[in-house]
Amino acid sequence: xxxxxxxxxxxxxxxxxxxxxxxxxxxxxxxxxxxxxxxxxxxxxxxxxxxxxxxxxxxxxxxxxxxxxxxxxxxxxxxxxxxxxxxxxxxxxxxxxxxxxxxxxxxxxxxxxxxxxxxxxxxxxxxxxxxxxxxxxxxxxxxxxxxxxxxxxxxxxxxxxxxxxxxxxxxxxxxxxxxxxxxxxxxxxxxxxxxxxxxxxxxxxxxxxxxxxxxxxxxxxxxxxxxxxxxxxxxxxxxxxxxxxxxxxxxxxxxxxxxxxxxxxxxxxxxxxxxxxxxxxxxxxxxxxxxxxxxxxxxxxxxxxxxxxxxxxxxxxxxxxxxxxxxxxxxxxxxxxxxxxxxxxxxxxxxxxxxxxxxxxxxxxxxxxxxxxxxxxxxxxxxxxxxxxxxxxxxxxxxxxxxxxxxxxxxxxxxxxxxxxxxxxxxxxxxxxxxxxxxxxxxxxxxxxxxxxxxxxxxxxxxxxxxxxxxxxxxxxxxxxxxxxxxxxxxxxxxxxxxxxxxxxxxxx
Numbered sequence: 001x002x003x004x005x006x007x008x009x010x011x012x013x014x015x016x017x018x019x020x021x022x023x024x025x026x027x028x029x030x031x032x033x034x035x036x037x038x039x040x041x042x043x044x045x046x047x048x049x050x051x052x053x054x055x056x057x058x059x060x061x062x063x064x065x066x067x068x069x070x071x072x073x074x075x076x077x078x079x080x081x082x083x084x085x086x087x088x089x090x091x092x093x094x095x096x097x098x099x100x101x102x103x104x105x106x107x108x109x110x111x112x113x114x115x116x117x118x119x120x121x122x123x124x125x126x127x128x129x130x131x132x133x134x135x136x137x138x139x140x141x142x143x144x145x146x147x148x149x150x151x152x153x154x155x156x157x158x159x160x161x162x163x164x165x166x167x168x169x170x171x172x173x174x175x176x177x178x179x180x181x182x183x184x185x186x187x188x189x190x191x192x193x194x195x196x197x198x199x200x201x202x203x204x205x206x207x208x209x210x211x212x213x214x215x216x217x218x219x220x221x222x223x224x225x226x227x228x229x230x231x232x233x234x235x236x237x238x239x240x241x242x243x244x245x246x247x248x249x250x251x252x253x254x255x256x257x258x259x260x261x262x263x264x265x266x267x268x269x270x271x272x273x274x275x276x277x278x279x280x281x282x283x284x285x286x287x288x289x290x291x292x293x294x295x296x297x298x299x300x301x302x303x304x305x306x307x308x309x310x311x312x313x314x315x316x317x318x319x320x321x322x323x324x325x326x327x328x329x330x331x332x333x334x335x336x337x338x339x340x341x342x343x344x345x346x347x348x349x350x351x352x353x354x355x356x357x358x359x360x361x362x363x364x365x366x367x368x369x370x371x372x373x374x375x376x377x378x379x380x381x382x383x384x385x386x387x388x389x390x391x392x393x394x395x396x397x398x399x400x401x402x403x404x405x406x407x408x409x410x411x412x413x414x415x416x417x418x419x420x421x422x423x424x425x426x427x428x429x430x431x432x433x434x435x436x437x438x439x440x441x442x443x444x445x446x447x448x449x450x451x452x453x454x455x456x457x458x459x460x461x462x463x464x465x466x467x468x469x470x471x472x473x474x475x476x477x478x479x480x481x482x483x484x485x486x487x488x489x490x491x492x493x494x495x496x497x498x499x500x501x502x503x504x505x506x507x508x509x
Contacts, residue, residue, distance in 0.1 A: 067172035067188035093158035114145035119176035133170035157449040244485040275474035288346035305371035326464040351380020357404035435472035
């Protein structure tokens with residue numbers, strides 16, 4: 001299945017925490033049948049139906065149903081075939097050949113071929129498209145359709161994780177003749193077909209009867225109901241108005257656990273929240289200001305305050321369970337005196353006042369901001385909290401405001417978890433904190449092209465040591481992902497990638 005490491009055995013093998021088995025539902029043969037409509041509550045609106053441009057969880061779970069990629073990061077974080085049934089690489093890891101499944105059809109009836117694959121990646125690589133996946137695919141030097149069902153990639157560097165990158169959220173394969181309708185009538189090869197989207201209300205997908213995997217999907221229809229208020233979503237679940245709540249608010253877990261009609265399913269992830277500081281805007285363009293805030297951010301307390309304990313402190317998006325996690329970097333206790341000295345060195349001997357924007361509808365990030373406000377008070381940093389509705393936050397605050405909380409989902413490799421955010425040319429870096437550190441660039445460039453596991457570990461450990469003291473923003477923790485569903489839903493399990501795999505889900509009649 002190719003020479004790419006299967007997530008180097010890890011991103012989350014996963015014990016970020018010894019996760020409590022909130023409720024494990026035994027399989028029950030013969031109690032569920034194919035068909036029916038599954039209703040899912042999600043907390044926010046989709047901003048676009050174009051998978052190449054997706055940036056938020058609600059978009060990812062929709063695209064997982066409607067589109068396919070060449071490869072698939074499965075629930076156990078292993079790499080599996082998807083539209084490519086197999087692949088192989090050259091010994092120097094610079095030439096990769098992917099063999100497509102034959103007979104796969106797009107939703108409008110045309111068969112998938114190699115030209116669709118090439119057109120899809122050319123579109124992502126086009127800067128005008130604005131795809132967050134572009135930075136991960138810039139290692140592609142050329143693409144060639146060897147025949148109708150074979151695509152060959154030649155890379156600029158040796159890259160052992162290339163097959164995993166092609167399973168990324170935005171790396172979906174699109175029909176080259178229907179790319180101009182992606183925002184209104186999106187067409188993919190996935191188990192479900194797009195039906196309709198009423199922004200602010202619902203999105204509906206229906207069964208694809210011609211899906212390449214026989215007997216999949218089982219459901220006739222899935223309706224995503226957009227319910228921004230978490231209390232309203234959990235009430236709808238308990239009343240039976242929806243079957244499943246995606247990404248349950250952590251504060252609701254205990255309440256839902258006590259309902260015998262429900263299953264609460266938790267899985268550890270490498271998803272992370274962050275306090276973003278725009279490194280190109282004052283006062284955060286001064287390293288000492290950022291370091292002062294690093295010094296007072298008690299990460300263990302932030303896990304309690306923001307996550308109610310459903311997560312673990314970390315130095316970067318590399319989770320503590322990962323083999324590359326640098327255990328020698330300490331989690332320091334708050335140091336008010338040293339933090340004040342740093343502020344004085346930066347030109348703020350009497351402290352400073354800043355506005356911190358926090359997104360409504362993302363409770364962990366709201367609580368993160370509230371907790372940080374209290375932690376910053378003793379060093380003379382007065383934080384004024386500004387709550388912003390989620391759709392306005394994405395449009396006007398994310399990547400624009402000098403100081404805000406945000407969050408990002410698990411990626412399939414360490415490289416794709418770090419390079420887009422911390423490299424000076426990274427796509428997410430350009431959309432968040434505008435960070436530039438030549439030492440970090442050198443480490444990330446070297447790590448992505450080395451084939452040595454030992455050397456990669458050494459490089460990523462050095463990376464963590466640097467960003468713990470000279471980083472662009474505060475990465476306090478990694479989270480657990482929790483879904484809740486009614487017991488008539490059969491065959492569902494949560495994914496560390498935080499998407500909804502509904503291919504084999506059924507409803508009890």
